Amino acid sequence: MxxxxxxxxxxxxxxxxxxxxxxxxxxxxxxxxxxxxxxxxxxxxxxxxxxxxxxxxxxxxxxxxxxxxxxxxxxxxxxSLVREVLGLSGGRLDIVSQTTLAVDPLALMLGRFHRAHPKVGVHVVDPEHSRDVVRMVESGECELGLVDEAVALSDLSSHELPEQEMYVILPPDHPHPQTDTDTDTDTDTVTLSELAGMDLVVTPRGTATRDILEDVCAGAGTMPRIVVETAHRAMIAPLVLAGVGASLLPASMASDAALRGARMLSTRPRLLRRGHVVWRSGPLSPAAQAFVDIAVGQQSRP
Structure with a gap:
């Protein structure tokens, strides 16, 4: 063969x-x-x-x-290992990531990786469901994966990523009370029970933010009031700005929506999520090992 x-x-x-x-x-x-x-x-x-x-x-x-x-x-x-020993560069790194983790922190991590290894090509795959990340790494389709901590990792090796805060974004004219400018509060806030009672723009079942929203609603003893479900995450901010409903996004995506006019609210208590970089047990390619080293170094920074 x-x-x-x-x-x-x-x-x-x-x-x-x-x-x-x-x-x-x-x-x-x-x-x-x-x-x-x-x-x-x-x-x-x-x-x-x-x-x-x-x-x-x-x-x-x-x-x-x-x-x-x-x-x-x-x-x-x-x-690749032989080429590294010989002082060569190049090759390709395949990464599969949940969308929200691809936006943050993967984009920033790839920026550092590219500056250190500019001749290595990177291919990022965006699966529909979080469990597909683990499947694609286990099968060898991709060497590395970024997945939410709630997903079972099977026998994969992993490294924990820093926490991310999730924010609620609302239409500019949403009736939820605005921040009192006479206080020291810098941003609007919303309780989890208030969030559970809002009309929601959500991603499909099995995605990380959908799971968080369903847990929030279950904790409040209610069913989610879903007005739009979409796999097209680029639609979420425009739908919110159009007044369709509220949504839940990680900080970087919520900030982008706020720049376009959406209201960005922190939750009480804060909704936090943590992801993992995952890979199959055994030696990694030089490119994958360099990426993991960047992930470990990112967490060790003050």
Missing amino acids: ERRQLEYFMAVVEHGGFTTAARAMHVAQPSLSHAIRALERELGGSLFHRLPQGSALTSAGEALVGPARQVLRDLSTAR
Whole structure:
């Protein structure tokens, strides 16, 4: 079994057919097909159903996907380690992150990473559900993940990230009382029971902020008053500004909404969340190890 055969196999899996896979790999289709047939002969069974429109994995092919992906990643890690010893730079780092953690703290962490390692390309994946972060790291699709502390980490190694405060954003004309300018209070505040009674703009079930809001409402003994549910997080601030309802966002996203005219409120008591950087046990690629070092160094700063 050769690396090239596994690369061709994964290309067919990812592109759904031999023609598109050959085009993506910049190789003639007969050469790719020959390599796959040789792999099938070696393994003793068909890996793909050849269909009029594309191809589909057989059960044997499905069994090969995970090991093939990990072998290719291990080879890439070995190559990167050798290149690091030789003083070379480059390569790619794949990270999967929940959206709110991607905005903060991942964006700032990647800024520091890029300044230190400008020739390393970074690919960030945004899954729909938080549990998909763990699945994609476990399967080897991504080497690192950023996930909320409430998500079970299975057997993954992890490093805890600094706490984030969550803020409520409201339409500019929302009837919730404004801050009393005669006091020393710098921002509006809202109790959790008041938040539970508001019309809400939410993300789908399984997302971190939705889970927090549902816990808040459960604590108040009520069901969430959801007026809009959307997976398009870029819609949240515009929906709030349009007067649709309130929402819950981490500090950086809430601050951006406030700059656009939304009201930004702290909760009483404060809603805090904490994330983790996660990875599979074992040696990391040099790029991934450098990123983890940045994450550890960020937390140790005063």
